[in-house]
Amino acid sequence: MIRGTPRMEHQPTSDAQLALMRSTVKDSAADRPGIYRMLSSEGEVLYVGKSKRVRSRLLSYFRCAYPEDKGARILRSADKIEWEYTPSEFAALLQELRLIKRFRPRYNVAMKRDARHYSFIKLTKGPAPKLIVVRGASGEDASIYYGPFVGAQRVGEAVRELNDAVMLRDCRTDLKMFFSDQTELFQILPRTPGCIRHEISKCLGPCVGGCSAAEYDERVALAKAFLDGSNDGPLEMLRVQMERLSAEMEYERAGVYRDKLERLEALRAQFGRLRFAVENLSFAYTVPGHDGEDRVYLIRRGVVRAELGKPKSSRDRRGMKQLVDDIFSSERKPTTTQIPTHEIDELLLLSSWFRRFPQEMKRTKQVS
Numbered sequence: 081m082i083r084g085t086p087r088m089e090h091q092p093t094s095d096a097q098l099a100l101m102r103s104t105v106k107d108s109a110a111d112r113p114g115i116y117r118m119l120s121s122e123g124e125v126l127y128v129g130k131s132k133r134v135r136s137r138l139l140s141y142f143r144c145a146y147p148e149d150k151g152a153r154i155l156r157s158a159d160k161i162e163w164e165y166t167p168s169e170f171a172a173l174l175q176e177l178r179l180i181k182r183f184r185p186r187y188n189v190a191m192k193r194d195a196r197h198y199s200f201i202k203l204t205k206g207p208a209p210k211l212i213v214v215r216g217a218s219g220e221d222a223s224i225y226y227g228p229f230v231g232a233q234r235v236g237e238a239v240r241e242l243n244d245a246v247m248l249r250d251c252r253t254d255l256k257m258f259f260s261d262q263t264e265l266f267q268i269l270p271r272t273p274g275c276i277r278h279e280i281s282k283c284l285g286p287c288v289g290g291c292s293a294a295e296y297d298e299r300v301a302l303a304k305a306f307l308d309g310s311n312d313g314p315l316e317m318l319r320v321q322m323e324r325l326s327a328e329m330e331y332e333r334a335g336v337y338r339d340k341l342e343r344l345e346a347l348r349a350q351f352g353r354l355r356f357a358v359e360n361l362s363f364a365y366t367v368p369g370h371d372g373e374d375r376v377y378l379i380r381r382g383v384v385r386a387e388l389g390k391p392k393s394s395r396d397r398r399g400m401k402q403l404v405d406d407i408f409s410s411e412r413k414p415t416t417t418q419i420p421t422h423e424i425d426e427l428l429l430l431s432s433w434f435r436r437f438p439q440e441m442k443r444t445k446q447v448s
């Protein structure tokens with residue numbers, strides 16, 4: 081149930097309105113876990129927050145000492161506060177994330193900053209996809225993301241090696257591509273590549289008809305298989321080159337390939353750790369709730385797939401078992417590091433929760 085302060089329509093936030101909001105919080109809010117929303121006079125959700133103790137948290141906004149404090153600024157823009165109780169702090173955290181994704185409140189920059197802290201490898205869309213490293217992952221495009229990773233620079237270097245090894249392009253996304261199997265007359269005219277990578281055998285050259293669309297797609301599939309952890313082909317390619325140069329006593333050039341190999345191996349190791357972390361975030365998590373409102377969260381690959389009250393009867397237990405079977409059945413267990421974009425925020429949130437409160441792992445139970 082949503083509770084809240086009364087709202088004065090179309091009025092700027094005056095001292096009188098602030099006093100009214102404060103007294104409503106003081107009289108009506110309880111010190112228990114929940115989420116709250118600050119709304120403008122037009123009903124825009126300006127900020128969403130969560131707290132273990134909603135009343136104390138809301139009252140703290142009215143004690144902000146300086147007008148430039150974030151809390152004071154939010155309050156001065158807000159005309160109404162609403163709050164809802166949740167069974168636990170964990171439930172509040174999840175609800176806060178969902179509301180932020182739904183309303184995208186302008187004052188909720190913290191979470192966006194959190195996501196930007198990580199980098200992702202993005203496989204772009206279009207006729208000749210390419211791999212790039214990005215900060216944060218946009219939920220608005222349908223590209224594939226791998227990650228999250230820390231250390232954008234190192235990941236960027238490794239992606240460059242991967243691009244070179246499998247000969248994918250790394251040029252401007254909007255550069256026009258001309259595959260060798262395109263049949264339009266004007267496209268068979270000689271063309272100049274947009275960079276030297278094709279000439280030095282580091283790119284198939286889809287900008288100058290250097291490959292067919294299918295040949296390029298094969299290399300994309302190889303890069304994806306490497307990033308998914310199912311194919312070490314790119315590492316093998318570098319190893320073969322390194323050994324050949326070494327056998328030809330070209331030690332300096334062999335050393336360059338050894339460094340490339342090491343960078344790519346480091347990326348694969350980081351993927352391995354990520355896969356391990358993601359797979360480890362798969363269990364049933366029982367959270368004691370306010371007034372006995374205990375909840376069970378079925379978490380698979382770092383995302384809550386179902387949430388239910390703690391079973392109390394054999395009927396409840398049968399229902400939960402059915403859900404567990406549906407969610408954790410083996411065919412629904414990919415081993416890839418490819419995280420759907422819409423799941424990234426929740427994965428980050430859950431991994432940070434269990435990192436902050438490692439003792440919470442004692443409440444989890446493997447169910448697969």
Ligand code: SF4
Nearest residue numbers: 250251274275283287
């Ligand atoms: S050779 Fe052409 S397709 Fe390849 S990276 Fe350079 S400009 Fe892009």
